[in-house]
Amino acid sequence: AQSVAQPEDQVNVAEGNPLTVKCTYSVSGNPYLFWYVQYPNRGLQFLLKYITGDNLVKGSYGFEAEFNKSQTSFHLKKPSALVSDSALYFCAVRPSLNAGNNRKLIWGLGTSLAVNP
Amino acid sequence: DGGITQSPKYLFRKEGQNVTLSCEQNLNHDAMYWYRQDPGQGLRLIYYSQIVNDFQKGDIAEGYSVSREKKESFPLTVTSAQKNPTAFYLCASSTLGPNEKLFFGSGTQLSVL
Secondary structure, eight states, X not given: OOEEEOOOSEEEXXXXXXXXXXXXXXXXXXXXXXXXXXXXXXXXXXXXXXXSSOSEEEOGGGOEEEEETTTTEEEEEESSOOGGGOEEEEEEEEOGGGXXXXXXXXXXXXXXXXXXX | OOSEEEXXXXXXXXTTOOEEEEEEEOSOOSEEEEEEEOTTXXXXXXXXXXXXXXXXXXXXXXXXXXXXXXXXXXXXXXXXXXXXOOEEEEEEEEXXXXXXXXXXXXXXXXEXX
């Protein structure tokens, strides 16, 4: 079965330190990979995506993610965390065979990021 | 100001009652989606629509119904057949294409009285 795993329910980092939120996946073909962020009691916002090309993708708010095909991972990173980065982060994957169809998005369960001042 | 508007923000349902959640978008997107979010369970797709007057069941459609009479609007009805309706409901929209991203509304928290 195709799946997306976010192995950490919660990540705690100190403000100013680098942060990593992990995502691994198991899907057929070459997937499209996405990260979304959700602030409390709000909808999700798109952060970044990987389709093809450079394995390091840059997105909104200083976030970036690294695609690793051999490890089937797409970890979210930021060099210096801010308290305002505290939120719930979702990884989502869509098999390339289902291009053009968001119905086939496979979601991780989310990772709660807490950045401490 | 473009975006997706969900209303109401909070909704309470009595036993045996149907309730309707509103979702409107002015992004001219063809596709619209309803997700249910429960703590620790991520997002689960209820219904989606890629064109006016057509919609498809998602993974957890039982106890829900939708309509898509206008491109801008995709209301969700939570029927009395949905026995565990308490959740946060998210509406989203997107263009059609290989790499399109989802735009989300701010959500509706539905609770049972």
